[in-house]
Amino acid sequence: MFDRLMAWLARHPNALPERMVRGGFLAAADVTWALHIGSVRQLERNLAHVLSWRDGTDPDRRTLRKLSRKGMRSYFTYFSEAMTVGARSKEQLLARIHGSGDGFEAIKHQAGSEGTGSAPIAMGHQGNWDYDGFWAQFDVAPVTTVAEKLANREMLDAFVSIREHLGMTIFLTGTPKLTERLEEALRTPHTLVPLLADRDLSRHGEFVNAFGSFIRVARGPAAIAFDTGTPLFVVNTYREKLSGERRRLARTPYGYVCEVSGPIDVERYRSMPREEAIRCICQDWVDIWARGIAAHPEDWHMLQPIFLEDLDMERLKDVPEELRAQATMSR
Template sequence: MLDRLLILTARYARWVPETLLRGFFLLAADVSWLLHVGGVRQLEANLAHVVGPVGRKQLRHISRRGMRSYFTYFSEALTVGARTTEQLKARIRPAGTGYPEPAKTMIESRSVPIGMGHQGNWDYAGFWAGRAVGPVTTVAERLSNEELLETFAQIRRDLGINIILTGEHGITERLADTLASPEQVVPLLADRDLSRNGVFVRAFDSWIRVAAGPAVIALDSHLPLYTVNMYRERLTGDRRHQAGTPLGYICSIDGPIDTDAFQGLPRDQAVQELSQAWVDQWSRGIREHPEDWHMLQPIFIDDLDLSRMHAVPEHISAEVELRRGKARGNRS
């Protein structure tokens, strides 16, 4: 039922007033938050790792903002086809320590690999990058509902983003080939990969398993690696009028991380250390704007069943078991 509603919303976006749809999604976010459904509980568990030992009231305040940010993303993504180019341009602006470095990289006819997480509105980021930096190619997760999958994929194609779906043959090689061409942008949502191909990195007060993709394609392409954080800002004046909405986004670009320093290492070590480097850079943005991190799934190893995970290093397992033992002792 929900999937069908999302598909119909996207299909008839031009006939749905944006303010009405945004209000509906915000109401749904508040109801979910008040009922403390599973996704909200997991979001709060994730946020607790990020913000540290804050009071329950403050954590609930952040999680409410997080749910409203998450649901607003869906209202924006489903109706992006109804927005004009001028509106979209006004809704996002670049910033960060790495900007305008990517543009300089493009002047040198080199391409830009990017590691990023589930934050803000990555469709808007792809739209901006495709016009300000270069053609964008990325990977989208394959969904069980093929019609919903095609709906979201087509939304991104209409924004000018080239979409590769998970499960397709030779994804890493295709991305490396793309980066071998001049003036290409390859951003990858990589903050969660629990498969045996994921890479363990330290994040906040724990460990997470991220996708190897950003590190692999940067190493194979001998290109510097960037990270992107996205978070909201309140719009004012002419920009708010042009955007047609009170809130926009900052696309914060950080880097570059020089991959030459990792090239002489054994392959697995190079991928792990470069992954750690981009996560260290990216996580600083999450700390500053945790409410715009849309991670409603388990990600921290402390919250996962280690017996169901593949190839967990012994030192990580031992560290987690030690913390769990201390927690049980404190409760007894």
């Protein structure tokens, strides 16, 4: 039912005032949070890892509940924005997001109009990555990226249409020779290849240390960076309150910061065997990304099991034996 509503909104973005859509989605977020369903409980377990690692102590229930409510509202806000983005003007969207971070000037120099290269980016499910992709083409370079091939064809078509409308080139997971196509894009000047990589439970994922535990991330960003010899950047996206002229132009009380970090010099690992190098690069970007999540955990949209302690070891393939034993002991 909810998927059908979102797909309808994506096809009719002007049908309802944005304030009404946002309010409806926030109300749905609050109801979902109050019911404390499984996905909310999982979000709280994930956030508990982040807070324990950041603060050095286990968070109490009240703290977790307060943070998970903010997280659910951020998560539902993303969907309300994504489904109605077709009704937003270029000026509105650009007022809603801006770039920052110690890697921002570097990525413009590498892949922007002043450079001659391209840039792979590792990022997670945080903030509004669709706004990131739209903004990037104006302040840095156009985006080529990958969208998950959803079983729900209506929702898949909606998300692909939204991102193409925003100026992105989209490949679907499962596309033949996908890695080769992404590497080909990286060999094209003035191209960004950002990949959502903070969760990958396939046998091709890479286990890395994160928040005092282990998570399995996608190898894509590290692999294409290493194979093309292109420095890898890391992005965290989080919400900020707008004021003044930006708020007037954006026509919404909140916008986003696209915080760029890096780059990671993949050539440092050139003497290693490829598999070991990719493992090290994955750990490098996760170390940077984790600090950004810890600074803004309410905008991390991770409602699925991700940490080693929550994974089903009987179904998960290719888990190192030492990690499998650790997961068994922690239960």
